[in-house]
Amino acid sequence: MLQICDFGLARVEEPDSSKLMTQEVVTQYYRAPEILMGARHYTAAVDVWAVGCIFGELLGRRILFQAQNPVQQLELITELLGTPSLEDMRYACEGAKSHILRRPPKPSSLTALYTLSSQATHEVVHLLCQMLVFDPDKRISVVDALAHPYLDEGRLRYHSCMCKCCYTTASGMRQYTTEFETTAPQPFDDSWERKLTSIEQVKEEVHKFIAEQLNTSRVPLCINPQSAAFKSFAR
The missing domain is CATH 1.10.510.10 (Transferase(Phosphotransferase) domain 1)
Known part of the structure; x- marks a missing residue:
């Protein structure tokens, strides 16, 4: 799973070309x-x-x-x-x-x-x-x-041996998917983000996320307890 954060310089696209857009966009x-x-x-x-x-x-x-x-x-x-x-x-x-x-x-x-x-x-x-x-x-x-051929080849390699949607049958034959690009079952819902109105709420959500990862078999997100970042976060 890929987690991406900090979209501070991201902006909503404006389809109306007559409207001006900010130049404070993208790192x-x-x-x-x-x-x-x-x-x-x-x-x-x-x-x-x-x-x-x-x-x-x-x-x-x-x-x-x-x-x-x-x-x-x-x-x-x-x-x-x-x-x-x-x-x-x-x-x-x-x-x-x-x-x-x-x-x-x-x-x-x-x-x-x-x-x-x-x-x-x-x-x-x-x-x-x-x-x-x-x-x-x-x-x-x-x-x-x-x-593009470069990405197409990489996609085929991924779906040959690394993905979870391709599988090996009982007879030993490899069954490949026909859907190389996954489709989200529903539109992205950002309602959870709208309730984050303070730094304290963000800290609580991050702490909750880390705690949930500690209770799973996945490799947890580790923060050195001796680091300044951890001490600042703990406050």
Whole structure:
């Protein structure tokens, strides 16, 4: 089971393109170039960019675009992708466009992605290059990314020997599922979160969660009782 927390810079998507959206979204290292360049409206393509950054980080064991500020981060992006065309900067503000155009033009150096890891095969780099695209309209969609040969092969491997939905029959034959993507039986219900109106309530829920894990056979979440974090939590 995967538990993810801290969505402090997550925002709700606004389908109406005439409405302005905040630029305080996504942790800076994973922020898409259209946001860095002042776009006042963006789509789920910013999440594809963020996933591409995380993918590259997993391969290279380092943050791809680790910068001190958004301007420096944009410089790192253009060093890899090259100077974008005016068409690719269609969602940028005029100030950001002027900044890019004042800089000496840079060629693409996407071949550097092969040096991230020995696992950076042609299929890996191909998928990464489609995620890390400057123009969000040209960036690969989530549906197409999931259908990419690299992920498709990984999905088949998982369903060959690791999942619980495939099983071996009494005769020794392996029975494989036809549903490679699981579907939630019901929409996500966040009503439990709405009642958390104070830090104390959050602490109580976290403590309750840890206590429940201690009563199961699963590996519990362990906090060193000598740590400052534990002592602060205990208060």
